[in-house]
Amino acid sequence: MTKLAISGRQVRQIILEQSKRANVGHIGSALSIADIVAALYDSVLSIKQPDDPNRDRFILSKGHAALAVYAALSLKGWLAEGQIETYCGNESFLGVHPEHQLKGIDFSTGSLGQGLSIAAGAALAARLKKSDRRIFTLMSDAECNEGSVWEAVMFAAHHHLSNLVAILDLNGQQALGYTEQVISLSPMADRWRAFGWDVHEVNGHDTESLTETIAGLDTRQGPPHILIAHTTFGKGVSYMESQIKWHYLPMDDQQYRQALMEIGREN
Amino acid sequence: MRKVFTQTLIELAQQDDRILLLTGDLGFMALEPFADKFPDRFFNVGVAEQNMVGLATGLAEAGFIPFVYSIVTFATLRPYEFFRNGPVLHHLPVRLIGIGGGFEYGSAGPTHHGLEDVGVMRLQPGLTVITPADPPQARTAFQETWDLPGPIYYRLSKDDTLLVPELAGRFELGKADLIAGGPDLLFITMGNITAEVMAAARLLAEQGIRSSVLAVSTVSPAPVRELVEALGRFSLAISVEAHYKTGGLGSLVAETIAENGLNCRLVRCGVGKSQEGLSGSQNYLYRVHGLDIQSLAETARQALAANSVPGETASTGTGINGEVRTF
Numbered sequence: 001m002t003k004l005a006i007s008g009r010q011v012r013q014i015i016l017e018q019s020k021r022a023n024v025g026h027i028g029s030a031l032s033i034a035d036i037v038a039a040l041y042d043s044v045l046s047i048k049q050p051d052d053p054n055r056d057r058f059i060l061s062k063g064h065a066a067l068a069v070y071a072a073l074s075l076k077g078w079l080a081e082g083q084i085e086t087y088c089g090n091e092s093f094l095g096v097h098p099e100h101q102l103k104g105i106d107f108s109t110g111s112l113g114q115g116l117s118i119a120a121g122a123a124l125a126a127r128l129k130k131s132d133r134r135i136f137t138l139m140s141d142a143e144c145n146e147g148s149v150w151e152a153v154m155f156a157a158h159h160h161l162s163n164l165v166a167i168l169d170l171n172g173q174q175a176l177g178y179t180e181q182v183i184s185l186s187p188m189a190d191r192w193r194a195f196g197w198d199v200h201e202v203n204g205h206d207t208e209s210l211t212e213t214i215a216g217l218d219t220r221q222g223p224p225h226i227l228i229a230h231t232t233f234g235k236g237v238s239y240m241e242s243q244i245k246w247h248y249l250p251m252d253d254q255q256y257r258q259a260l261m262e263i264g265r266e267n
Numbered sequence: 268m269r270k271v272f273t274q275t276l277i278e279l280a281q282q283d284d285r286i287l288l289l290t291g292d293l294g295f296m297a298l299e300p301f302a303d304k305f306p307d308r309f310f311n312v313g314v315a316e317q318n319m320v321g322l323a324t325g326l327a328e329a330g331f332i333p334f335v336y337s338i339v340t341f342a343t344l345r346p347y348e349f350f351r352n353g354p355v356l357h358h359l360p361v362r363l364i365g366i367g368g369g370f371e372y373g374s375a376g377p378t379h380h381g382l383e384d385v386g387v388m389r390l391q392p393g394l395t396v397i398t399p400a401d402p403p404q405a406r407t408a409f410q411e412t413w414d415l416p417g418p419i420y421y422r423l424s425k426d427d428t429l430l431v432p433e434l435a436g437r438f439e440l441g442k443a444d445l446i447a448g449g450p451d452l453l454f455i456t457m458g459n460i461t462a463e464v465m466a467a468a469r470l471l472a473e474q475g476i477r478s479s480v481l482a483v484s485t486v487s488p489a490p491v492r493e494l495v496e497a498l499g500r501f502s503l504a505i506s507v508e509a510h511y512k513t514g515g516l517g518s519l520v521a522e523t524i525a526e527n528g529l530n531c532r533l534v535r536c537g538v539g540k541s542q543e544g545l546s547g548s549q550n551y552l553y554r555v556h557g558l559d560i561q562s563l564a565e566t567a568r569q570a571l572a573a574n575s576v577p578g579e580t581a582s583t584g585t586g587i588n589g590e591v592r593t594f
Binding site: 053100106107108109110111113114116117118119120121122123124125126128129135147148151152154155 | 287307310312313315317318320321322323324325326327328329330331348349352353356357
């Protein structure tokens with residue numbers, strides 16, 4: 001596999017370090033998207049500078065996993081020196097959910113079911129401005145419980161927003177249970193296909209496959225695109241993987257040491 | 268105000284190509300001239316108000332000025348959190364157009380009665396809330412505010428024939444207009460019920476009670492200077508709104524009295540009881556809730572009689588923005 005300048009392992013290490021330092025949860029959700037975020041920031045998103053008006057846009061619709069994006073912003077060098085250490089601190093823009101006043105965050109999110117609508121508006125804006133920029137949004141599977149998601153799904157398909165790329169983190173979990181037990185979402189790919197989207201099922205932990213799939217999308221004409229990214233909640237830390245409780249829990253010292261060891265910490 | 272909205276928006280859109288119009292599948296016999304003139308800048312997004320506001324957020328971030336159109340309740344309440352987390356939180360120039368405040372869709376039933384929109388919208392910091400009293404004032408309001416940097420909520424009447432001649436189409440952001448200058452009591456009102464309040468003042472004048480009327484066309488930012496000046500000269504104020512009593516104009520007036528230590532009794536006229544599923548014409552529902560001309564006049568008479576402090580005998584005001592009628 002091609003070695004990325006920003007790797008899922010690096011993103012994971014920052015997620016663990018900052019979650020432990022701040023003593024907060026949402027670790028499993030962030031680990032679930034670590035490889036997707038690494039692929040996006042390493043080689044997918046076309047962003048010369050975070051304030052370039054013609055940059056690709058990225059909206060983390062599952063805002064509770066923002067720490068993974070902060071990790072990428074830090075690795076890109078877009079955060080100030082030491083800023084990542086302010087995660088969940090006072091006078092910080094690095095809250096659990098992302099805030100647009102932070103350089104590199106295009107839109108504030110945190111309330112599920114809103115990101116895709118904003119992304120569709122951004123995609124429509126790009127088309128109206130005859131820009132070839134693309135709009136990416138990373139969603140959770142459980143946020144598809146929100147009816148507003150499907151309003152946006154219909155709009156984007158109706159208007160052939162080919163410059164819109166959604167990535168759905170299909171880890172099968174939500175706050176209080178497994179998605180199939182809470183509200184069944186299966187068959188996810190068929191549902192999006194039925195609404196007129198160009199659907200690709202991918203391994204959400206294979207950065208090379210993610211990158212290649214996105215590179216092959218026609219973002220100039222045709223339907224909007226969705227990558228159904230099959231992922232493992234808590235990926236990389238054995239005791240967190242597919243465990244509901246790691247949606248909320250912080251790590252104790254022993255758990256932290258084990259987690260760092262398992263992801264292959266680099267000093 | 269639907270016609271004047273569309274006409275003014277067409278004029279503005281001819282000058283500035285950032286203007287877009289989105290509707291949640293409403294605006295029959297109102298929006299067509301814009302859609303015909305600018306088919307590429309008009310989007311019927313379907314019956315999906317949450318998505319409409321989300322779309323507007325994404326469009327505004329890219330430099331557009333989206334006008335988002337629906338009936339008051341669907342414009343404000345259904346997508347409220349989208350509006351809060353989108354245009355308000357991001358300080359984006361989205362313009363929310365709510366049609367039919369109060370009981371204008373009276374016979375359509377309680378789902379269509381716009382009774383809490385001003386209250387919930389004025390909660391949001393940085394959101395401008397504009398409540399024109401008639402179409403000429405609405406037109407001026409659009410011309411004066413369409414390119415403000417932050418978000419705006421316009422509460423519009425669906426009545427194109429409303430007219431409050433004393434306003435003469437004046438609008439100034441953040442100001443209120445004294446449109447009648449009697450010494451006995453002060454009416455404070457907003458939006459489409461201003462015409463009823465003026466009629467009630469005329470009725471009272473026939474009985475020797477001379478009223479002042481302050482028309483509030485910007486609820487946020489609140490016209491504090493005009494409110495304090497007017498309230499300071501009266502011992503009795505009556506707020507009148509086609510809205511629940513709690514949260515809207517009456518609450519704003521109460522806050523102003525309290526925060527400025529004014530010695531003025533306030534009587535709030537608005538919708539104070541459950542709707543009980545009633546529908547009917549606007550006039551019928553005004554009578555049910557004590558907002559018709561006769562009821563407003565009667566409320567004023569009773570309040571004056573009950574007010575232990577005699578009515579201020581200040582001379583007729585000269586008004587803030589020009590000519591003032593004396594009742």
